[in-house]
Amino acid sequence: MSKESIGFIGTGIMGKPMARNLLRAGYSLTVYSRTKSKARQLLDEGAAWAGSPADVAGDSDVVITCVTDTPDVKGVLLGENGVIETASRGLICVDMSTISPAATKEMGQVLEAKGVTLIDAPISGGETGAVEGRLSIMMGGPEEAVEKVRPIMEVMGRTVIYCGSLGCGQMTKLANQVMVVHTIMSVAEGLAFAEKAGLDLETTLKVTSAGAASSHSLKAIGPKIIAGDFKPAFMVDLQQKDLRLVLEYAEHLKLPLPGVALVHQLFTVLQARDRGRDGTHAMIDVIRQLAK
């Protein structure tokens, strides 16, 4: 069986290296991006350009979307010149953006009526994970379709996990984000306390990393905080978008999440200070500022 033709929509910080890995793995790729210049390198490396999501879908067996938010996915899939306009029966759409689980399920129904299968497959692992093909990919949708695209996913990710029916990928990603932001608070309040107490932060980091307090975040952002480096591994603005999705879906579930709600409010302090494009570990400056 020859390899599927893949359409790739959204060639931003994450999408571009993911698409490149597919090209390198020998897939024929048609790309579309709102800003054509962002796709330039991929075109130089052998991808074909399509003038719209509809044009992408006309040329592809599988269409991957990797854009920012729910309205963006709705636009490229169901909007004017969207995928739905040219999609043939049997097309599989894999949405790798992090968006609303509820909207995902709704879009899945609309596409299903046209014989198109939607899979949600949000990712975790950041730009480095995308470049190195080591993303975690959380997949939801009909299991047969998920298994069909698994080889494609494994080009981009190291951990490709089937989470359940359509929407379960997004819900798993949101559960992941709930956990992540608490570990950021863990490092921010812990190191702010240590600093204010006059402790040596390197020593504190060494001790706490060795035991019950340790977390991926502590090891990843602890050293950056000590170095005063607030370049983003993950931006405050994007984290806030994900927390908005979490809180919206939690409201739909009628589940109060007082911790996440607090963290969401505290990140707003950074946005109010024009630091939305800093890394999420800038949270420590919110705590520091409270004591000034």
Place this chain on the structure above:
Amino acid sequence: MSKESIGFIGTGIMGKPMARNLLRAGYSLTVYSRTKSKARQLLDEGAAWAGSPADVAGDSDVVITCVTDTPDVKGVLLGENGVIETASRGLICVDMSTISPAATKEMGQVLEAKGVTLIDAPISGGETGAVEGRLSIMMGGPEEAVEKVRPIMEVMGRTVIYCGSLGCGQMTKLANQVMVVHTIMSVAEGLAFAEKAGLDLETTLKVTSAGAASSHSLKAIGPKIIAGDFKPAFMVDLQQKDLRLVLEYAEHLKLPLPGVALVHQLFTVLQARDRGRDGTHAMIDVIRQLAK
């Protein structure tokens, strides 16, 4: 040089296995505990009994205290029949309890006037760490005295770290506890969200443990939560004691810690429901209950 004679005060869940490891390493040990029956096994294994902290100190080069809270340490060190009554110049007291950094510094001054050196050396690693001699020990005090007792500490701990002057051990331990409770919230809200969303919790745990959301807590208490096992690795009541110390010292530092304050309040829900002796991961039931 022959090994120091060690006095050990407080033979509870942590103190007993720690004292046993010292006995096994060949130290001669005099023990005192509020409840003599708790020391029974140690006496059978070769420790000597002393009728009071003062009697312990009279027989020892180094006195170790491992009791619950600030007033307990004050009592055994400075109270009636306390260590201070019989302490000779040159005695080193090592307090391995988790107590107030401010009170630690005050007691250090009182003891110093009698020629006695106080070291703070709170621990992390739980009962298992104590039994296996693999505790993390966070030490504060005059560096020379700390180095003198280091071989003794290394019998009980795997990671023995010098954190700075007297009180720095306690402050480091409190910073550690700040970080720990946020990782507990991370697991509690994350898994409560996943559960309410109808996700398979084993799969959620597998995905989240593999990436940016991972923490020691997630790996340690995640499986227990899924199994419905709320036996304590660390009890809510003791966590609350530590958070009270954190918030008191943060107030002394004039540092607001909104996250810790919230977690402290939510743990109070468990205490109000007579679940203070459950493990801290019972926090998930607080979040679950909010949605009922």
